[in-house]
Amino acid sequence: MALIIFIFKRLAALVGxxxxxxxxxxxxxxxxxxxxAALYVGGNAKPxxxxxxxxxxxxxxxxxxxxMRYMGKLFQGDMGLSLRTHRxxxxxxxxxxxxxxxxxxxxxAIAILLGVxxxxxxxIKQDTWLDELIKWFTAAxxxxxxxxxxxxxxxxxxxxxxxxxxxxxLDSMLEFTHPIELITGFSVLDSLxxxxxxxxxxxxxxxxxxxxxxxxxxxxxxxxxxxxxxxxVMRQDYILAARASGVSEGVLYFRYGLRNALSPILTVIGxxxxxxxxxxxxxxxxxxxPGIGYYALISITSLDFPALMGVTFTIGxxxxxxxxxxxxxxxxxxxxIK
Amino acid sequence: MENQDFKILARKALxxxxxxxxxxLRLFLKKKLAVFATFVLFLIVLxxxxxxxxxxxxxxxxGEINLEERLQPFSKTHLLGTDIxxxxxxxxxxxxGRVSVxxxxxxxxxxxxxxxxxxxxxxxxxxxxxxxxxxxxxxxLSFPSALVAMGVSIVIGAGSMTALVALIIPWWxxxxxxxxxxxxxxxxxxxxxxxxxxxxxxIYILFRHLxxxxxxxxxxxxxxxxGPAIIAIGVLSFLGLGTQxxxxxxxxxxxxxxxxxxxxxxxxxxxxxxxxxxxxxFNIFGDTLKDILDPNxx
Numbered sequence: 001m002a003l004i005i006f007i008f009k010r011l012a013a014l015v016g017x018x019x020x021x022x023x024x025x026x027x028x029x030x031x032x033x034x035x036x037a038a039l040y041v042g043g044n045a046k047p048x049x050x051x052x053x054x055x056x057x058x059x060x061x062x063x064x065x066x067x068m069r070y071m072g073k074l075f076q077g078d079m080g081l082s083l084r085t086h087r088x089x090x091x092x093x094x095x096x097x098x099x100x101x102x103x104x105x106x107x108x109a110i111a112i113l114l115g116v117x118x119x120x121x122x123x124i125k126q127d128t129w130l131d132e133l134i135k136w137f138t139a140a141x142x143x144x145x146x147x148x149x150x151x152x153x154x155x156x157x158x159x160x161x162x163x164x165x166x167x168x169x170l171d172s173m174l175e176f177t178h179p180i181e182l183i184t185g186f187s188v189l190d191s192l193x194x195x196x197x198x199x200x201x202x203x204x205x206x207x208x209x210x211x212x213x214x215x216x217x218x219x220x221x222x223x224x225x226x227x228x229x230x231x232x233v234m235r236q237d238y239i240l241a242a243r244a245s246g247v248s249e250g251v252l253y254f255r256y257g258l259r260n261a262l263s264p265i266l267t268v269i270g271x272x273x274x275x276x277x278x279x280x281x282x283x284x285x286x287x288x289x290p291g292i293g294y295y296a297l298i299s300i301t302s303l304d305f306p307a308l309m310g311v312t313f314t315i316g317x318x319x320x321x322x323x324x325x326x327x328x329x330x331x332x333x334x335x336x337i338k
Numbered sequence: 339m340e341n342q343d344f345k346i347l348a349r350k351a352l353x354x355x356x357x358x359x360x361x362x363l364r365l366f367l368k369k370k371l372a373v374f375a376t377f378v379l380f381l382i383v384l385x386x387x388x389x390x391x392x393x394x395x396x397x398x399x400x401g402e403i404n405l406e407e408r409l410q411p412f413s414k415t416h417l418l419g420t421d422i423x424x425x426x427x428x429x430x431x432x433x434x435g436r437v438s439v440x441x442x443x444x445x446x447x448x449x450x451x452x453x454x455x456x457x458x459x460x461x462x463x464x465x466x467x468x469x470x471x472x473x474x475x476x477x478x479l480s481f482p483s484a485l486v487a488m489g490v491s492i493v494i495g496a497g498s499m500t501a502l503v504a505l506i507i508p509w510w511x512x513x514x515x516x517x518x519x520x521x522x523x524x525x526x527x528x529x530x531x532x533x534x535x536x537x538x539x540x541i542y543i544l545f546r547h548l549x550x551x552x553x554x555x556x557x558x559x560x561x562x563x564x565g566p567a568i569i570a571i572g573v574l575s576f577l578g579l580g581t582q583x584x585x586x587x588x589x590x591x592x593x594x595x596x597x598x599x600x601x602x603x604x605x606x607x608x609x610x611x612x613x614x615x616x617x618x619x620f621n622i623f624g625d626t627l628k629d630i631l632d633p634n635x636x
Contacts, residue, residue, distance in 0.1 A: 028489050028493065032493060033493070140618060143569075143620075143621050144617075145572050145592075145617070147572075147573075147589075151606050151610065152607065152610070154599060155607070159599075159600055166600075277482070278482065278485070281577070300488075301578075315485055319482045
């Protein structure tokens with residue numbers, strides 16, 4: 001029962017946060033330097049045309065009215081037309097988001113699946129050469145700037161070794177011979193559904209470097225967290241009691257230790273998603289990956305304000321959602337949290 | 339007589355304290371990696387402070403163009419090569435280090451200067467003002483800080499100073515939240531209540547009695563935040579939202595160099611590596627101090 005009340009409270013807070021987010025995004029878009037109406041009609045428009053565009057966009061109305069209008073449209077799923085692509089922003093976003101989520105989810109999965117065992121090994125082998133080695137590796141992993149890492153990977157694995165492609169999602173030849181049909185928007189899923197295995201392997205081949213660049217930082221972070229959390233748990237009295245009663249070390253670490261050590265790791269997953277969403281900006285720019293980060297950057301440089309509003313709102317919403325989900329998940333997994 | 343006993347006790351306590359401090363220093367010196375990291379950190383900070391004297395070509399470090407020597411690899415005259423405008427990369431990296439080193443420290447110090455007093459107040463003075471502070475903190479922390487910083491930079495216009503301001507805005511609430519929690523856990527202790535009964539003012543109690551007792555976790559957090567702050571500055575300037583040319587900045591240099599990655603790789607890799615190195619040594623330094631300062635650990 002308490003859990004249900006908790007979930008309802010979190011969901012109510014979520015609605016509030018999304019509203020605040022919409023207000024922030026709205027005022028942000030109005031505070032961007034530059035005349036939006038002039039941008040809307042394009043380069044050499046006459047003053048009357050700009051004036052007309054201003055009226056069309058409702059920019060001559062008071063800000064509160066403009067906000068209500070924007071919200072009304074947002075509820076109908078209308079984020080306006082992109083000034084650059086001249087397509088509905090929502091349509092652009094619905095194509096770009098899966099592309100980025102694909103990288104984010106894969107990177108997160110790798111970070112957790114490798115980070116937890118690496119951190120666990122470091123804790124079990126505390127103060128040995130292995131622990132020291134892992135300490136070095138994870139310290140470097142959390143310290144490396146993502147854009148530097150991405151460029152380094154390109155230099156080593158494309159330029160020097162030639163193992164992986166430089167950038168893009170698919171070889172340009174395959175774009176014609178084996179194009180990926182747009183079904184879910186997730187390249188891997190779409191090529192699987194269409195049994196387009198040539199494209200599938202090519203896409204995965206193209207994803208290796210960007211996903212590696214995105215996964216390394218969170219991997220190091222999760223490994224460090226697992227190590228300290230597991231060491232903390234192993235100091236507890238119930239571990240001592242279990243050990244005294246003859247429970248084997250393996251069971252001790254995995255069933256008693258790791259399970260209790262996982263709660264802090266769950267807590268940071270929301271944070272990791274946020275970090276990864278931000279990292280798509282750099283990784284997509286450097287690897288020319290057609291996702292939301294790349295789209296956001298072009299929107300910034302071209303002052304494409306409807307697109308920018310859509311992107312900011314979407315990324316903010318993903319962040320808020322991820323945090324709420326994390327809170328609820330934590331509460332379900334760990335009943336000690338009040 | 340009693341007075342005498344007290345003095346002896348006090349002297350002994352002081353001696354123990356000094357011993358403990360010496361012990362902590364020795365503990366630090368025993369960690370070879372930390373000592374090495376501190377040494378490298380020291381070198382980078384010194385070269386940033388004394389850039390005009392350390393850099394082989396100070397004018398190029400500031401932005402002077404030297405087209406005759408563009409895109410040169412490592413050589414005796416240009417130890418780390420030259421960039422697309424023929425500027426000596428070593429000089430550029432040394433000058434660019436100023437933004438990273440001082441900017442990173444500045445962000446963390448400012449965030450603490452804003453966040454700590456607010457946290458002290460919110461923790462000590464529950465009530466309306468405290469609630470407003472904590473709600474604001476939660477609100478700011480509910481949104482992705484990088485996005486907030488990018489938004490602020492776009493609105494107030496790119497530049498090194500605006501990038502720092504844009505990063506302080508989402509950064510201070512972490513300190514408020516930390517301090518508020520710490521204050522809540524010690525405010526009902528006897529010595530605080532004694533101070534209240536003696537009639538000391540609120541502000542006096544906050545800074546004289548509460549602050550010193552919560553300082554250790556704040557210092558630890560500040561030490562661990564400098565590395566991320568340096569990366570954040572680099573991130574903004576890589577996107578063109580930070581330092582503007584011709585000034586040198588590592589993030590901006592990596593971005594410019596990335597355009598020539600497959601031919602003249604050093605233009606991007608040298609400043610990127612400098613950033614990696616600085617953040618790593620700062621993190622190792624902070625981590626080690628954290629282990630030593632934090633009584634909850636080890």
